[in-house]
Amino acid sequence: MARYNPKETEPRQLQRWDDANVFLTRQDADKPKYYVLEMFPYPSGRIHMGHVRNYAMGDLVARFKRARGFNVLHPMGWDAFGMPAENAAMERKIHPRGWTYDNIANMRGELKRLGLSIDWSREFATCDPAYYGQQQKWFNTLLKNDLVYRRESQVNWDPVDMTVLANEQVIDGKGWRSGAVVEKKKLTQWFMRITRFADDLIEGLTELERWPEKVRLMQSNWIGKSRGLKMTFPFADKDGGVEVYTTRPDTLFGASFIAIAADHPLAQEAAAANPELAAFIKSIAKGGTTQAEIDTGEKLGFNTGIKVKHPFKPGDTLDVWVANFVLMDYGTGAIFGCPAHDQRDLDFARKYDLSVTEVVLPQGANPEDFKVGFEAYTGPGHIFNSAFLDGLDIEAAKDAAIEKIEQMGLGEGATVFRLRDWGVSRQRYWGCPIPVIHCDDCGVVPVPDEQLPVVLPEDVTFDIPGNPLERHPTWKHTKCPHCGKDATRETDTLDTFVDSSWYFARFTDPKSPTPINKQAADYWLPVDQYIGGIEHAVLHLLYARFITRALNHCGYLEVKEPFAGLFTQGMLTHETYKTAAGHWVEPADVEVSTEGGVRKAVQVSTGEALSIGDIEKMSKSKKNTVAPEDIFDTYGVDSARLFVLSDSPPERDVQWSTSGVEGSWRFTHRVWDQFDSLPEGEIACTDEAAAADLLKAAHKAVKFVTEGFESFRFNAAIARLYEFVTIVRNADIAKTGSKARREALTLLAGLIAPVTPHLAEECWTRLGHDGLIANAAWPKFDPALAQDDAYLMPVQVNGKKRGEISIPVGASEEQIREMALADEGVKRHLDGVSIRKIIIVPNRILNFVVG
Ligand code: ANZ
Ligand code: ZN
Numbered sequence: 001m002a003r004y005n006p007k008e009t010e011p012r013q014l015q016r017w018d019d020a021n022v023f024l025t026r027q028d029a030d031k032p033k034y035y036v037l038e039m040f041p042y043p044s045g046r047i048h049m050g051h052v053r054n055y056a057m058g059d060l061v062a063r064f065k066r067a068r069g070f071n072v073l074h075p076m077g078w079d080a081f082g083m084p085a086e087n088a089a090m091e092r093k094i095h096p097r098g099w100t101y102d103n104i105a106n107m108r109g110e111l112k113r114l115g116l117s118i119d120w121s122r123e124f125a126t127c128d129p130a131y132y133g134q135q136q137k138w139f140n141t142l143l144k145n146d147l148v149y150r151r152e153s154q155v156n157w158d159p160v161d162m163t164v165l166a167n168e169q170v171i172d173g174k175g176w177r178s179g180a181v182v183e184k185k186k187l188t189q190w191f192m193r194i195t196r197f198a199d200d201l202i203e204g205l206t207e208l209e210r211w212p213e214k215v216r217l218m219q220s221n222w223i224g225k226s227r228g229l230k231m232t233f234p235f236a237d238k239d240g241g242v243e244v245y246t247t248r249p250d251t252l253f254g255a256s257f258i259a260i261a262a263d264h265p266l267a268q269e270a271a272a273a274n275p276e277l278a279a280f281i282k283s284i285a286k287g288g289t290t291q292a293e294i295d296t297g298e299k300l301g302f303n304t305g306i307k308v309k310h311p312f313k314p315g316d317t318l319d320v321w322v323a324n325f326v327l328m329d330y331g332t333g334a335i336f337g338c339p340a341h342d343q344r345d346l347d348f349a350r351k352y353d354l355s356v357t358e359v360v361l362p363q364g365a366n367p368e369d370f371k372v373g374f375e376a377y378t379g380p381g382h383i384f385n386s387a388f389l390d391g392l393d394i395e396a397a398k399d400a401a402i403e404k405i406e407q408m409g410l411g412e413g414a415t416v417f418r419l420r421d422w423g424v425s426r427q428r429y430w431g432c433p434i435p436v437i438h439c440d441d442c443g444v445v446p447v448p449d450e451q452l453p454v455v456l457p458e459d460v461t462f463d464i465p466g467n468p469l470e471r472h473p474t475w476k477h478t479k480c481p482h483c484g485k486d487a488t489r490e491t492d493t494l495d496t497f498v499d500s501s502w503y504f505a506r507f508t509d510p511k512s513p514t515p516i517n518k519q520a521a522d523y524w525l526p527v528d529q530y531i532g533g534i535e536h537a538v539l540h541l542l543y544a545r546f547i548t549r550a551l552n553h554c555g556y557l558e559v560k561e562p563f564a565g566l567f568t569q570g571m572l573t574h575e576t577y578k579t580a581a582g583h584w585v586e587p588a589d590v591e592v593s594t595e596g597g598v599r600k601a602v603q604v605s606t607g608e609a610l611s612i613g614d615i616e617k618m619s620k621s622k623k624n625t626v627a628p629e630d631i632f633d634t635y636g637v638d639s640a641r642l643f644v645l646s647d648s649p650p651e652r653d654v655q656w657s658t659s660g661v662e663g664s665w666r667f668t669h670r671v672w673d674q675f676d677s678l679p680e681g682e683i684a685c686t687d688e689a690a691a692a693d694l695l696k697a698a699h700k701a702v703k704f705v706t707e708g709f710e711s712f713r714f715n716a717a718i719a720r721l722y723e724f725v726t727i728v729r730n731a732d733i734a735k736t737g738s739k740a741r742r743e744a745l746t747l748l749a750g751l752i753a754p755v756t757p758h759l760a761e762e763c764w765t766r767l768g769h770d771g772l773i774a775n776a777a778w779p780k781f782d783p784a785l786a787q788d789d790a791y792l793m794p795v796q797v798n799g800k801k802r803g804e805i806s807i808p809v810g811a812s813e814e815q816i817r818e819m820a821l822a823d824e825g826v827k828r829h830l831d832g833v834s835i836r837k838i839i840i841v842p843n844r845i846l847n848f849v850v851g
Pocket of ligand 2: 439440441442480481482483484485487
């Protein structure tokens with residue numbers, strides 16, 4: 001008997017798949033299609049265990065579907081533009097391009113070693129000019145279709161690094177790299193008109209039945225559709241007024257001030273005549289622009305002295321303030337403040353001593369003495385202090401107030417989305433150049449298709465802050481494609497989220513001379529199963545859904561939803577270890593033992609005793625990661641794949657442990673032993689029942705595992721495989737004969753193929769097959785054999801459970817009674833008593849009433 005040796009087997013089986021080109025995508029006319037895609041990786045340098053889990057899941061699905069008779073598309077690529085490459089360039093004086101492609105080469109090798117059933121002929125990186133050049137083409141189409149535009153907008157500006165920062169790069173109001181206080185600055189930026197599809201992006205969610213409910217909800221909240229009222233408060237002493245947006249028109253009688261954004265035209269106009277106001281506006285330009293910062297930051301305001309009339313309270317006027325918590329690009333950039341029922345308004349009113357009028361009365365409160373202090377009341381209740389709205393609940397009062405405002409001609413009910421247009425400009429080198437040229441005479445001119453791609457220049461420097469494209473001596477100087485005069489290239493590049501918002505479509509024909517080969521895309525899209533991390537629940541998935549709609553709008557694509565099924569997998573966790581001095585120690589340098597029931601950890605390299613900390617998400621900062629390469633070397637790829645798939649339900653976190661992966665390793669050996677011990681010659685069956693039992697177990701396992709793989713219950717399916725292998729091992733071949741055993745093993749080989757594919761090939765060969773199991777059909781079960789043929793029925797005596805008997809499916813009441821009476825255990829309890837009555841509920845329970 002030969003011991004199973006993954007080190008020898010795995011590379012050999014990889015080579016066989018490679019030689020036979022098994023995983024090239026096929027489009028057989030008589031087969032249905034299945035597109036499975038894992039979110040493509042960022043080429044950071046090495047793969048980590050999170051990748052192993054993600055790709056092991058995708059590969060399970062891909063191999064399973066191939067065996068089930070689908071044309072499967074299972075591609076891989078690289079999300080290769082972005083900041084880390086530029087950071088590496090700055091820190092290590094290497095070119096982002098070299099850094100990126102080196103990392104890709106390295107990670108490709110690691111992924112290939114994993115034995116994934118990927119069609120590598122379709123591989124691309126988003127930083128390949130062949131890819132981003134096609135992206136530039138459709139960008140210009142979107143521009144023509146008014147789905148892309150330029151406008152001035154406020155950005156987070158790092159005055160030291162001289163660069164625009166994304167909101168996530170602003171930490172406590174400071175630049176994440178430089179630590180400088182971030183300023184707000186107006187810059188002309190490129191935007192994608194995602195708001196055009198706001199409604200459709202919400203509506204589309206209802207069709208996505210194979211998406212987690214949680215993700216759909218997060219998307220819906222992000223888009224933030226709300227119904228409200230746009231209404232004008234007329235100026236007290238001149239024509240016109242201030243238009244505000246509110247979702248709480250029921251609280252109009254509680255209005256105590258009007259607040260407008262610092263960049264509202266009225267604020268700008270007033271500031272021109274009021275230096276103090278101008279200075280105030282300048283002073284609030286510092287500080288972050290994120291929602292959290294606005295909600296928690298200090299509320300600051302300046303009374304402009306402008307007055308407006310309250311529409312429902314003749315004679316009453318409200319002051320118009322400029323306030324830092326009102327944003328220009330939401331609603332109308334102006335609000336009415338109702339301090340009693342909005343926390344930001346209340347903070348503001350308490351600071352500047354403005355009036356607070358309660359208008360919503362909570363259930364059971366007394367209208368005479370209900371007062372808010374420093375906490376606004378935002379709950380349900382009935383309206384009071386509000387003339388014609390008094391007594392109505394909130395919803396009814398909203399309707400009544402909107403109707404009245406509409407009658408007065410002061411406004412209209414309106415729907416507003418929280419979603420803003422997507423700012424895609426980045427003042428960065430390592431991204432897709434925005435393919436336009438600025439001409440003094442012709443304005444913005446798209447680079448004509450035949451001049452695309454606009455390729456990044458190679459000779460750039462990263463030694464000083466700012467955008468290398470901007471300071472490159474020649475790159476941006478060009479001719480206007482329209483009039484031929486000297487003109488300037490756009491130096492902004494695209495947000496890397498643009499690159500990842502259509503790669504799934506490009507994979508359907510990655511060499512197409514057009515951005516998308518419509519025929520191929522129409523065949524393969526939507527992606528049937530998308531798999532990735534929950535951290536992409538909002539932005540990536542929303543942008544991809546938007547771009548798919550935009551491409552559909554421009555005729556590139558038939559589908560509107562890119563991903564029919566989405567699965568978000570859990571993360572990998574590991575125990576943490578710390579030295580007495582408080583340094584984290586990586587698991588590879590730790591030996592854990594158990595003494596007297598207590599677990600102890602020792603650092604191998606120093607012999608120092610360590611404290612064992614919490615189980616946490618694997619991260620570099622806590623050093624609790626394990627290197628996939630080390631695991632592959634020690635236990636083999638199949639064991640690693642098996643462990644990440646079997647340990648917990650795929651949507652939950654997996655705790656990595658040495659004992660866990662050792663268990664998987666032992667299982668692979670146990671499987672192999674069953675195949676390896678199959679005798680050459682024929683052994684006759686001597687016990688029909690034993691053979692039948694083995695076959696039944698096999699067919700039941702096929703049924704269970706098939707259903708489990710189909711429904712993402714991978715761990716449950718694998719648990720069943722463990723049980724089945726035990727049954728095979730315990731079956732005596734002298735009784736079952738070799739025929740039944742061979743059949744059981746043939747089914748087993750098929751079942752493990754999506755999980756431990758190298759081992760499965762080895763087993764397949766051992767069974768005498770010349771071909772690859774990767775090309776074999778999925779095991780079929782015989783429904784008659786897979787059916788449960790008996791069930792356990794509890795037996796009670798006077799309502800107390802006294803035993804359990806095995807009842808064949810379909811037995812009559814009469815037969816059940818006889819079997820119960822014949823059961824030794826039951827007999828003992830009926831000894832010396834008289835049976836008054838026997839109650840039988842078929843398939844459920846049997847009860848003897850005795851006296
Ligand atoms: C009066 C009011 C009374 C409001 C009250 C709330 C509670 P959502 O639901 O997030 O859409 N708002 C409107 N435009 C704004 C802007 N540009 N900047 C900051 N705040 C703005 O929020 C809608 C509410 O946010 C609106 O309803 C408005 O305040 C405020 F008891 O109007 B409300
Ligand atoms: Zn021109």
